[in-house]
Amino acid sequence: MPVKLLALSGSTRAGSLNQALVALAAAEARARGAEVTEISLKAFDLPLYDGDIEANAFPQGARDLKALFRSHHGFLIASPEYNGGVSGVLKNAIDWVSRPTDGEGLVALSGFRGKVAGLMAASISPFGGLRGVAHLRQILSTIQVVVATEQVMIPFALNAFDETGALKEPLPAQLLGGMVARVIDLAERLEPPTA
Ligand SMILES: Cc1cc2nc3c(=O)[nH]c(=O)nc-3n(C[C@H](O)[C@H](O)[C@H](O)COP(=O)(O)O)c2cc1C
Numbered sequence: 052m053p054v055k056l057l058a059l060s061g062s063t064r065a066g067s068l069n070q071a072l073v074a075l076a077a078a079e080a081r082a083r084g085a086e087v088t089e090i091s092l093k094a095f096d097l098p099l100y101d102g103d104i105e106a107n108a109f110p111q112g113a114r115d116l117k118a119l120f121r122s123h124h125g126f127l128i129a130s131p132e133y134n135g136g137v138s139g140v141l142k143n144a145i146d147w148v149s150r151p152t153d154g155e156g157l158v159a160l161s162g163f164r165g166k167v168a169g170l171m172a173a174s175i176s177p178f179g180g181l182r183g184v185a186h187l188r189q190i191l192s193t194i195q196v197v198v199a200t201e202q203v204m205i206p207f208a209l210n211a212f213d214e215t216g217a218l219k220e221p222l223p224a225q226l227l228g229g230m231v232a233r234v235i236d237l238a239e240r241l242e243p244p245t246a
Contacts, residue, residue: 054085054238057123061130061141063093068173068208069129076127079231113147124238125167132183164195169234171203179204201230
């Protein structure tokens, strides 16, 4: 079975630099034989997490997103850095996906446990979103995701992509390839998705 990766960013705006980075990572993974599902979180109706909403009617958008996380071996995630951390959109999505459904135990974490992630960030700043990626690594590690040590930061990202969407500089493109290769390698060694 080919490795199945879910590719997403923590930005929902048109013209997102992080979603552009996700597209490159997805293409790289496909070139290496993986099956990639590229999504925008904008396509999912995800209210801000609220225990009352959850208790009354688990939102269909959160259920659909969780099903996607469950059915993939791993994730390629580009997180914008907002005030030194991950975007609220991404954290909210992770929070919903982490919740038990259909009689699961409280810490089943069926969308995350034992899966792999490769992390990236594109930022307009000189630091490339490094703090956001560190924050995301901590969050995902807490919920049992094996996060690849390789990671990709794109600083000054407004000028980093050419008109075809490719990275202008060879070094970050090379790092992206290395990160994706590691994620596929790790995913091949871990358990297949349960759904
Ligand atoms: C609320 C907010 C906070 C931000 N904080 C940071 C930050 O801490 N560090 C940083 O490098 N860029 C920060 N930025 C700038 C983002 O890097 C920039 O908006 C980037 O384009 C967002 O990613 P996107 O293009 O994928 O939407 C911030 C932007 C917003 C809207």
